[in-house]
Amino acid sequence: MAELEGLEFGKSDFVLLDEVTMEQFMENLKLRFEKGRIYTYIGEVVVSVNPYRQMEIYGKDAIEAYRGRELYENPPHLYAVSDAAYKAMKRRAKDTCIVISGESGAGKTEASKYIMQYIAAITNPSQRAEVESVKNVLLKSNCVLEAFGNAKTTRNDNSSRFGKYMDINFNFNGDPTGGHINNYLLEKSRVVQQQPGERNFHSFYQLLRGGSDEMLKAFNLHSDPAAYAFTREGAAAATSNNDRTSLKAVMSALEVIGFSVEEIRSVYQILASILHLGNLQFESDNESVQIRGADALAHVAELTATDPDGVSSSLLFRTVATGGGEVIQKGHTQHEACFGRDAFAKALYERLFGWIVGRINCVIEVKDYDPVLHGKNTVIGVLDIYGFEIFDNNSFEQFCINYCNEKLQQLFIELILQQEQSEYQREGIAWQHINYFNNQIIVDLVEQPHKGIISILDEACLTVGNVTDTLCLDSMDTKLAQHPHYTSRKLSPSDKSMDFQKHFRIRHYAGDVTYSVEGLLDKNKDPLFQDFKRLMYNSANPVLKEMWPDGQLSITEVTKRPLTAATLFKNSIVALVDKLACKEPYYVRCIKPNEMKSPVLFEDARCRHQVSYLGLLENVMVRRAGFAYRQHYTRFLQRYKMTCEYTWPNHLMGSDRDAVEVVISQHGFQGDVAYGHTKLFVRTPRTLFTLEQERAALIPILVLFLQKVWRGALARMRCRRMRAIYAIMRSYKRYKVKAHFWEVERRFASVRTMADYGKSVEWPRPPAALAQFHNNTVMLHRRWWARQIVKNIPPSDMLEVRAKVAALTALGGERKDWGISRAWERDYLANTRDSPQTSSCFRRVSKELRNRDEYSQVLFSGFCRKVNRFNKSTDRGLLITDKYVYKLEPKKQYKVLKRLPLDNFTGLSVTSGVDQMVALHTSSQDDVLLCLQRGELAPNQDRVGELVGSLVDHFTRVRKAPFPVKVCRAALQLQMRGKAKSVTVETKPGQNLADFRKSRDGFVLLVPGN
Ligand SMILES: Nc1ncnc2c1ncn2[C@@H]1O[C@H](COP(=O)(O)OP(=O)(O)O)[C@@H](O)[C@H]1O
């Protein structure tokens, strides 16, 4: 019961049909095909209709969707049965098999590939290398087997011309550990002859069209298939596969599987020698037979690594043992030679194919397996065998193939019925018999000892003397005249669709097939002259030799007749059926919708025919016999408990079975069900449908309900999470703030006792929230620190400190040197150390001036070079007090030349250099330009800074008036008697002392060069 498909796609399980009639079955099948739903169930059987187009249902997503799911959880798919087979194998350690049946071109091989891919995809999740390599070989072997075993027929461009049964072995983990391929009856007659429009095996065209020039040259081949008798028929046939690219894929697959370079070369050498053999002709001159085409003969000898004479004699003669232990050479007739050549070519190919399969088996066979160590080794078998075939001309191969399909149908009937029956028995439910067509009677017609067709054929082959195909037909007509499924022209003379002495007809379960007896006996006997076998055994090529071990026997040793082809085939099919019967089977029933390979055409009659001979309708009936549907109680409850108030959301009954009973009786379905031991059986699909519909109606409400609950839960969860986030954030913030405090405290705890009062202590980085706090505390500390420093300065030094602070601010870092590190003495003219000769004199003058002018403080004094009103420069003494600025004549005992009130001064300008020039600006625009000179105390140090500091400090602190200071980088600007002047500084080598000189727009201060 697939639930994910709407009813517009038809019913996903035929069991759910309202009535089991051919009409309804076909209607549903057709509807689903048209809607692109190629798979439909009958219980656990998958019915597949070949879509003849690429379907988007095999991707990774699809694999994931089916992995580990139950059949009814997804739409019908091959993957679902594959998974079911895999699960059964893994859960219950059961061997399982997947049997794919259907006629030629119905999609069996494709299905088997998808199944393999699925199994490969879902196993070995841990990617163990040895398991991967087993999987790789299993997947790659397909490509090789298809190249050598498939061919284009009128039915199918890629028809499998052999039967394939592949076992995959799994360890207890469920990972593939190896495998084994059984191949059945390769249609080798195709090597030498094909029906019109058909091709030989793909491998020949791949070699010719895809082989490199070097390779073809070495094999003496041309790339044209029309040049060889065996490939001529199919040379022009178009196929959907590209032979050239296929060859590359095959060669690389061979390599991956583990074929050596020599082995791969030998494989293609054998193909080449078969092609050359085909071009060998014989001519006869009544006396003897000769070979026409010496080149081809030489090539065959070379490619098979044999002696050319040996090749020619095996083609022309056969060795016969006479009674007395002697051997003689007997020449062939032309006809015999041709027959021998063809038999040889066929045998070469058949043995090559068998050898390839054997070689693959060697690689993938489970090695070092120990059940004690590795647990039970379980198997999944995949059977992809040729489907039922009817051609215009049906021969031995079709007879075998159709017999094989009869056997498999028999198995299907047995297993499906038996399974059903045992299930009812197990569950304690009464079983009701269903009529179905049992094809055992046809199987018997073919295989019964003594009376069966195979027996009659074998008997004819054994009979010494000239038994012809027609004599054999007579014998069948006699022995099988009464059989309801056998007829011939002789038995029903009015039926003109058969010829006398040529045709017989079997009424197979899948339809009537008319077989031709021509060549039947030869194909059954399948003779090959011993000489060929010996020739090949003696080949110098070890690969070839290995394929022909029976060539070892000498002619006199060969006495026993080998089994006939039909008997060999029958034995292998019986063995196959035995193998399948002991496994849990899963079926894929393939249907071919049309003969045109069209993706849209659904030929009603064709499909109806297939449905009927596959017994699908009976299958549905059996499945529904009494009970269309069964389910474990727990699962049933899980699915339908919402339809009953007592079971939703959970029941309080003693067991799930009781709860199921409540659900059933609430709906009034008591009469339509039976209770097994573990499962509930539902008789009519309608019941199930009603339940399904109710469920479907409730689902949206439940979904809404669940969504509501879940959304609420989600929102609450989100809310809780947000709250937690905020709580965490808060705590963290608090912690960070506290941690910062602690750290600041720790670092600064002892600054009071530190030599630098904590100036060198590094501040911890504050959290963002404390940025402002951080700035404040830094500032606070700085202030405190400054206070500590200032506190310790003696009052006598305060004036100097203040002046230095004022200079620092006023110069704003613009001037290079301003004497900060020096002690500032201020009154240099009065300083005995600076001016030892004149200081006493100055002190006297200064005292007089103080008395007279009543100034209280000397701001600055010193020698200077000054520009006078005539633009001449002269040496002067400069005294700046808090009242006046005096210009003194040092040469005349410091006679006052000029006295200017300090109020007149409005600011000053200096340069940014190291010169000692100062321009004192006045309100009367008659500025004083001078260059300070230094005495002995500090002959090279700066005094400009000191002058600036003293003046600025005095003005700002005492007079509370601004005193702007300009630091000029280029020329210094000033006014002299109202006229603007500009002063530049130049270095002049040879200049002794700094001095002014007039320039065009003012003055130049020449300073000594070094
Ligand atoms: N599932 C599928 N999807 C697409 N094409 C398919 C599918 N099954 C079969 N076919 C087409 O049908 C052709 C014949 O299928 P194949 O499996 O070779 O048939 P069979 O083995 O039954 O004779 C394929 O070559 C392919 O073109």
Ligand SMILES: [Mg+2]
């Ligand atoms: Mg096939």
